[in-house]
Amino acid sequence: MKEKKIKALVIVPYEGLYEMMKEVQREVGDFHFDIELGNLFEGVALAKEAENKGYHVIISRGGTASMIQEAVSIPVIDIRVSGYDILRIITLVKGFSRKAAIVGFSNITQGASTVSQLLDLDIETMTITKGTEVNEKLLYLKSRGYEVVIGDVVTFQAAKKLGMTGVLITSGKEAIMEALEEARRSYRIFSKLQQQVSLFQFVLDCNREAIGIFNKEKKIVYANQRFNKEFHWMTVESSEEIKKLIQETVVAGESQMRTVHLNKSLWNITACPQEDTIVLLFELGKAIQTSKEEGNIGRNAIEFHTSISYIPIAGKSAGIQEVQQQVAEYSKSEQPVWICGEKGVGKDTAARLLYTKRRAGTEPFIVINCDTIKAEQLKGLKVEEFFDKYTNGTIYLKNIERLDKSLQREFCQIFKNKNNKLKWLASYEGKIEDKIKKGLFDRDLYQLLGQLKICIPPLRERKEDIEDLVQIFISELHPKHGNQVVGVRPDGLKELIAYDWPGNVKQLKQVIEQLFIQAKSFYIEKDEVVTVLKRLRESEQTDKTLIPIDLSGTLEDIEKRIIKKVLEEEELNQSKAAKRLGINRSTLWRKLK
Template sequence: MKKINIGFISPYDAMVPVIEELKKGQNDLLITAVTGNLEKGVALAKELELQGMDVLISRGGTAKLIRDAVMLPVIDVHMSGYDLLRSIMLASGHLGEKKALVGFSNITIGAASIVSLLEIDLKVVTLAEASDVEPILSTLKAEGYTRILGDVVTVNAAQQLGMNGLLIQSGRESILQSLEEARRLHKTQQKNQQLLRIFEHLLAEQEQDFFVATKTGKVLYENWSSIKRLPLTSTEINALIQQVNDSDLPVLKIFTEVERPFSIRATSWQDRSSTLFSFFFKRLSASTHELNGGLAEKIHQLPPLAAESTAMKNIRHLLEEPFLATAPIVLEGAPGSGKETLARYVHAYHQKQGYFAVLPIEELKKSFSELHALKVTTLLVTISNAPLSDFAREIKEQLAVLAAQNTQVILAAEEMPQNLIDSLGMQEAVRITLPSLTDRQGDLELLVHQFLTEFHQTLGTRPIKVRDDAMEELKKNHWNGDVNELKAYIKKLALAEKEYVIEKGTVLKNPSAAQTQQKSKELFFEGATTLKEIERKIIEQVLHEEGFNQTKAAKRLGINRATLWRKLKE
């Protein structure tokens, strides 16, 4: 029996692993899953159409745009009550935050009922039209709301305003329902696939951002990937068309007097009886820049900071003082204790518009000119135990120049001797020592929930909370001050747990690295009686040795990441 070819365009990354998992039970379907939201999703849908798909599936606004752009039938993954309930319960775990759910009435009516029945402290706001998103979010932000639940567009808009977005994801039930609907639709409706002359030409050009217009400037077709919308006025479009007509050659124009510079290459071509004009766009700069051994980036979202313990509350309040928006800072703490997170928090909380850069102190000289040209507003300099006496004076001068151009300098080290601070000219820096996890027991539950939220959003893991007795078991671990170690362990539990709540049994069956580091490697086959069990233990051992980094573990095991993910789910 010929299988039904289904193209699944997910608006967000975390849906793809769920689709991959559900593939196993769909013997009559051949599913190709890709990720792309709105206009990018439309472009991917067109590519899948050319590849011979029978049916396309997507969600929300992306599904609507795709339906208008292709000849194939398009299924919309509906948002179920289960999806709303999971997301609302996930949000309710973020204590101390004002939370709101923002969406159209098809979402908010059900959400309001859930919130009322369960007596959850969550404001529900209904949108009348898409243009209401930004003003409503701005109002909520002014009222002190920091976490927003919604669809992809709402979450992205919230993040641009510096708020924490929590995406309402589609669960397995909704995805299975869409696959069943695809079966029914395929039996009753198959549209003929058609190659569009315009699209053939644009594919040959291998460009991502483009639009096609007539001689009068009417836009016939547009596709945006790195650009949100057409960045030209009708006057500018007509002027470029006139230049192409006059020269009969491609015209290249560069726009630099904008927030993100770009170039346009305009060409003309004959489509039967008419002349059409293609405009291809290219970004001239990105929001991130690679430095020698470091990275400079634009930060638009306040990073999550677990600060319920007395020690971290005091640090957070200090970092939020206005004078610390520019003052030099020295952060001291064990590796993995969160020094970079605090530096990012300072940058985002004080709403700095420039770049945030992280750089090892040994690479400062090589990257100095780039830092100066980029107008970095916050520079985190990491210091190892290597001696700096040979070039401390030169570093001191460079740090002084950066500070003079309004770059806040933050030094980060495990421990900073006073003589080193003096030699770098940082005598007036505010010194902050980060507490170990042992001194942050009040933050443990928040950190665990924060990590579960992150993995649920990025990896599509199932658990959204931890059972009380399982949390008590977690608290018995002797965390040695390494937040990264805790995060890696929670990732391990999130992958191991097959239900929506992490149970005590899952914690007991999956000990932390601190609990297992004393065990001999010769013993890790203990209890394995089949080849499959031995394989599972080998995978777990390699994951542990690679700090639960699935990409590195898959490379060591000689398999791809999707195969590793599938084996972990078995």
């Protein structure tokens, strides 16, 4: 008889572990894996949704595994941090020129401290007993000049929010194999019990009603198939009406009935007390028609953020030091800031940094992509009084050089609104003076938004920043890809520094990711760097023979950019442009509307 496979839900807190689990999955024959990405509360949500789908075990890591153990009844296996994992990361951190510290729970810090001493490295080690201590420890380290923090996902994320370089201790293959062996032992113990649970679960899942069982703390301890199909557990748990119904049922000690609005529908709910739990039975009532939800307007043209990560502008060059000083100075003012520079230098990073430094409370960061926003979308926003509703927020006009001329005038009017307290940021690529002279950019809008300026120098003018940027990118790639690269060989680094980087920091980051993925050892070798840079140079030679046209957006957007390019080359002579494009002047005018 063929042995039954162990059905395991693997919830990983970072992308690199996801990729490594997929690789292990191909090598292990007695497991069936479903792999999901989720950290801490996200991981708990995934575990709760999956608990009733017949999984034998859940495999996770660190704090996420601990939280899942408290939330579900099936075995939870922790992928423990091994000595190999700590050794890899400490070897990576040796390449940083800045002060580094290790912050984490004792399962990380004890081993890390021992490895640091063995390698004779001066790395501060701080142990925490609960996640809420992380911020306090990191602020203390930051005040003492520490810039690099090594730890688990909680420490890694907290460090980035505080403007420090977070380095995640990733799990190696050996730690995963140990976790799978523990999962096998747990499965043998719990398999018989799970068979009995599955039988009762099948009976409940056959019920047409949505059934949710809550404890007296108003937390879900069981939900049947219909419940999981209709609701997200967090939506139900956070409903004030559901909380009130459960409380009344506990106090009364007998069944209660209530009609509640959930998921755009009315539900008739019967709550029945049963020992230490409350069973809720949901019967669908008459659906309610709802109005258009906020955020649907301009979905592709507008990004609405209530929280973004703190990402510092890295570098020790004079040019970047000046940018950092300007960001610090301008963050004390609410005047508009005009951010200019070549493609890929980090204009978006500067805008986000200004927002996080200026931010007080929960005001949103609203990105308007000027190359995709349409006149009807902006009109819809004005009709819904969008700019009045979020009057204390920050509006970031990204790639403002691509904004249609008619919309430039519209934004002028929005800016001049006396009731408007919005903070404005704009990014620009190219020479604005040329556009203004040719009538392609509204002079008034520039004068309104260009009161303060930040010009970010290209990477070829600040090559002393490349070494630090490379190490930062490698540390960021560990959570995403999970391989064992810890640095670039010195001769390979020289090749990277010698290259001119026409695509600037963005291009460097893409190249490092490519090299990181392709690397065959702990260090990226010189020949690997040379091969990638050779392809880049060949590609640049080909590109010089082509007219660069942005191909993002719809066919209509691309066509409009081509027409504008031809108009510029013909010095705004519509007759010449129309003749060159093979269309008449009226067609050209209509396509530009």
